[in-house]
Amino acid sequence: MVGTCTALHLQQRGFEVCLVDRRRPGEETSFGNAGLIQREAVEPYPFPQDPASVANALLGRGAAVNWHARGLWQMGRPLLGYWRASRPAGHARATAAYSRLIAHAIDEHAPLIAAAGAEDLVVREGYRFVFRSAGALDAAARRAQDLQQQFGVRHTVETPEALAQAEPALRAGLAGAVRWLDPWAVRDPGALVQRYAALFVQRGGALLEGDAATLRATANGWALKTTVGTVGAAQAVLALGPWSGDAIRGLGYRFPLFVKRGYHQHYHPPALLGCPVFDAERGYVLAPMQRGLRLTTGAEFAPVDAPATPVQLARAEASARELLDLGKPADEPPWLGARPCTADMLPVIGPAPRHPGLWFNFGHAHQGFTLGPVSGLLVAQMVSGQPTVVDPAPYLPARFC
Numbered sequence: 001m002v003g004t005c006t007a008l009h010l011q012q013r014g015f016e017v018c019l020v021d022r023r024r025p026g027e028e029t030s031f032g033n034a035g036l037i038q039r040e041a042v043e044p045y046p047f048p049q050d051p052a053s054v055a056n057a058l059l060g061r062g063a064a065v066n067w068h069a070r071g072l073w074q075m076g077r078p079l080l081g082y083w084r085a086s087r088p089a090g091h092a093r094a095t096a097a098y099s100r101l102i103a104h105a106i107d108e109h110a111p112l113i114a115a116a117g118a119e120d121l122v123v124r125e126g127y128r129f130v131f132r133s134a135g136a137l138d139a140a141a142r143r144a145q146d147l148q149q150q151f152g153v154r155h156t157v158e159t160p161e162a163l164a165q166a167e168p169a170l171r172a173g174l175a176g177a178v179r180w181l182d183p184w185a186v187r188d189p190g191a192l193v194q195r196y197a198a199l200f201v202q203r204g205g206a207l208l209e210g211d212a213a214t215l216r217a218t219a220n221g222w223a224l225k226t227t228v229g230t231v232g233a234a235q236a237v238l239a240l241g242p243w244s245g246d247a248i249r250g251l252g253y254r255f256p257l258f259v260k261r262g263y264h265q266h267y268h269p270p271a272l273l274g275c276p277v278f279d280a281e282r283g284y285v286l287a288p289m290q291r292g293l294r295l296t297t298g299a300e301f302a303p304v305d306a307p308a309t310p311v312q313l314a315r316a317e318a319s320a321r322e323l324l325d326l327g328k329p330a331d332e333p334p335w336l337g338a339r340p341c342t343a344d345m346l347p348v349i350g351p352a353p354r355h356p357g358l359w360f361n362f363g364h365a366h367q368g369f370t371l372g373p374v375s376g377l378l379v380a381q382m383v384s385g386q387p388t389v390v391d392p393a394p395y396l397p398a399r400f401c
Ligand SMILES: Cc1cc2nc3c(=O)[nH]c(=O)nc-3n(C[C@H](O)[C@H](O)[C@H](O)COP(=O)(O)OP(=O)(O)OC[C@H]3O[C@@H](n4cnc5c(N)ncnc54)[C@H](O)[C@@H]3O)c2cc1C
Pocket: 001, 002, 003, 020, 021, 022, 023, 024, 025, 026, 027, 028, 029, 030, 031, 032, 033, 034, 035, 036, 037, 038, 210, 211, 212, 213, 239, 240, 241, 242, 243, 260, 261, 262, 263, 264, 296, 297, 337, 338, 339, 340, 362, 363, 364, 365, 366, 367, 368, 369, 370, 371
């Protein structure tokens, strides 16, 4: 999503653009997410600070968190930085910067969805956080009220009766819900990226297969090997999602990056939900998709390429079966992807500090599907020296140098 949107925005500014991927666009992380364009996500996802959540995470209890020892070892330093940055003052600072980008998420997706002819993929019914206990619902309702006042993200609080009427597929017995009114839900996230990529090609862009590991500085800029030969350009943007860390290490950068892996599995319930549901006290999402009801899991701290260990899927499935008749799982192996994260919870958008003509656009963590268009716009504006949609300062790569 991030690379494709960057290509579209550069192209729109008159650059001749070549989008290179080792696969096709929309087949990796942006394929398997929950498909939410999360206008409500004004706060980046913090490392939990309360002792009960930390204990649950460390003991690998529940569906929200799992970890591999090798992952904790490899990602120890950035994770420590993440934990520190998640303290109230740091999180408030990150929220101030994050919310400014999120504010443009819908406005920047909307024209691309229209131009790409992708309206059939989008549902505008909002996003529900459901609660099992009245205490958790009350706390979430108070927080939602604060966020609405501070950032204008609209919501309603639903009683058990209102929730039952809105989502008859859910079993009775829930305490109620917070329904965010602004988010949009995409019923096939990979297909949306593919439609954006098709728009890029239709407007004259070149889509090539190649490996970013072959990127080299040249006398005139940058060169990269592709299956149809070497391509050269005055400027290059690296937008490799969870693989960005490997690529920039090769260039001598040591940014505090890590991944939070996540799984999905589709189910075929007798009745689909009207809009995506977050089981807030258990930490997983149920999102209606064209392929069925997609269950997506929370965070797994493990190396990006380590074998799949879908224990959270099994736990989340058991919780989901308490909420509704989930039906049979689709006959497919669980999907595994990795959220590209930074220690300070902000994406990395801007010029590479020590490499003229090289730009970075990665690290969008839990909301890269949401933020692709506005991040692409921001990079394209910086590359072309135009005024920017938001002040880029908080996201600049130089903050880690
Ligand atoms: C379970 C789960 C649920 C999520 N739900 C949501 C959600 O509802 N809403 C939301 O906004 N976000 C969500 N996210 C986060 C979101 O999916 C990611 O932040 C986003 O997809 C990242 O996009 P990207 O373009 O940076 O990375 P990717 O989509 O992974 O794209 C990176 C691209 O780089 C290519 N590439 C990698 N290495 C090389 C190389 N060496 N050479 C050439 N090409 C290369 C890959 O092939 C790929 O096409 C979720 C994530 C997970 C795991």
